[in-house]
Amino acid sequence: MTEILGSTAPAGDLIKDVTEATFMQDVVEASMQAPVIVDFWAPWCGPCKTLGPMLEAAVTKAKGAATMAKINVDENQRLAQALAQQGLPLQSIPTVVAFVEGRPVDMFQGALPASEIEAFVNKAIEAGGGSADGGLAEALEAAEQMLAEGAVADAAQTFAAILGEDDKSAAAYGGLARAHIALGDLDQAEAVLNGAPAEIADAAEIEAAHAQIALARQAENAGPVGELSAAVEASPDDLQARFDLAQALHAAGDAEAAVDQLLELFRRDREWNDGAAKAQLFTIFDALKPNDPVVLNGRRKLSSMIFA
Template identity: 85%
Template sequence: MMDILGGGESAAPAGDLIKDVTEATFMQDVVDASMKAPVIVDFWAPWCGPCKTLVPMLEAAVTKAKGAVTLAKINVDENQQLAAALAQQGLPLQSIPTVVGFYEGRPVDLFQGAQPASEVDAFIARLIETAGGSADGGLSDALEAAEQMLAEGAADDAAQTFAAIIGEDDTCAAAYAGLARAHIALGDVEQAEAVLNGAPAAISDAAELEAVRAQIELARQAENAGPVAELRAQVEADPANLQTRFDLAQALHAADEAEAAVEELLELFRRDREWNDGAAKAQLFTIFDALKPNDPVVLNGRRKLSSLIFA
């Protein structure tokens, strides 16, 4: 989810590490860039006193990290539409400064208000640790092996390996997520949910676990999904029937046609973004969260959704 740490080498040019970002460059400088290394996004405004104190600390800490992280500064006064869209997607931007750490296309940590330099350094250290993985040494190798087992269909073996890793490190979010995904692959959604519920509170909000929660929600939907061919025929006969289009999207995803499901949901959102309390956008986010952040379905889907939001 890579050459992350870049550390030990000479520092990258300041222009590469610290950028002023706008709505036009957000996807490139934040979402896409965070696929390679964490990006710290500082939401600020010229009239904000605490922002003026925080920015130099962020710049100094990012420069000191020598490429392990980058800093994107967003003036919310000059980018109100972008800030509104991000707030609509769940970022708490009601007050500034708000500093959000993005990794692999999604927010993974944040803080608000002015902070001492020590807290800024700790925030950056957590982001770098996230990028480097939570396990070390042999546990990292075991995680890789378990993921390979799961990819090859050996879900039982993978589950045993993930469980053994948890026995060695009960704060390893990747292992809890892997164990839950193994149970999903075995058709035991209830046990997958139990694994997540048993994770320590300290890691309960980890990105890996949030992704599995989305997968569990989609797995439950799949249990009640209707026949694709029948639903597609109904949509073609009555394109304005948004409930049927939503049902078709669920059925397509259950049939492992994620890209087609996303297209149907985007069309539903284009027709009526507020339908059923914004169900189309919520379902899109569930699908995005369940996939890897750099999956083409996610990248293309998020771009198309952003275009519709900004239209």
């Protein structure tokens, strides 16, 4: 993932025991590259035993966007005194200080819930100009760009790598499925979506990919646009022919014309084939981005018909 998501520190370098001798290197100098979360603790401190592992978990989750320095104040009393003289309130522990670009920018004392600890770490990362998600957002953007430019295999590899870092990324599941659709492997696209965790199964990105798979399967059996257009023109009340024309138009890449045909079908008989026109419209809408003009105009026209 380092080539895709940017550089990340090896796991062993994320969390260090720091002494007076290594403080300049592992805290001050290191914070010029990425924020350093410094945990001032002592073996006799009860809250420290709870806080330490929670801090380590939050820093580890950041995947190299921040590191952690653990300073035992009993063993480094001279360092603690020197820092206290510089303004850090180290009279009570645990004390946690975020260093960014060589100086302390934020701190807290005592125990905090895990969510607030994670927020503290993320805030320090953002203060350092980094990304709290370890670069996943940038990787998603890059993968989408690859897909848009036709580098489908590279996009699929990137989406898969993102899922290796975050197995609950609905955007990555949807993107990987769309990559397989572009490769013509609809079964694999469906398998990707079926493998998504239950808690994100209803996410918009996954529903959109499901809709695109449904439309792609229809496209495999779509008839010729010319013949179907002639059939509709010859018999405007042939609703099956109009529905088939809409599918053929969408398969040919003309979503706007497909929506127009389905709206006309709905206008003529909204209950035809158990409401097939409305269902097909929603499938097309789901497959497109919510702000796509085809979606915005189509929904507006459909609503005016429903509530007329």
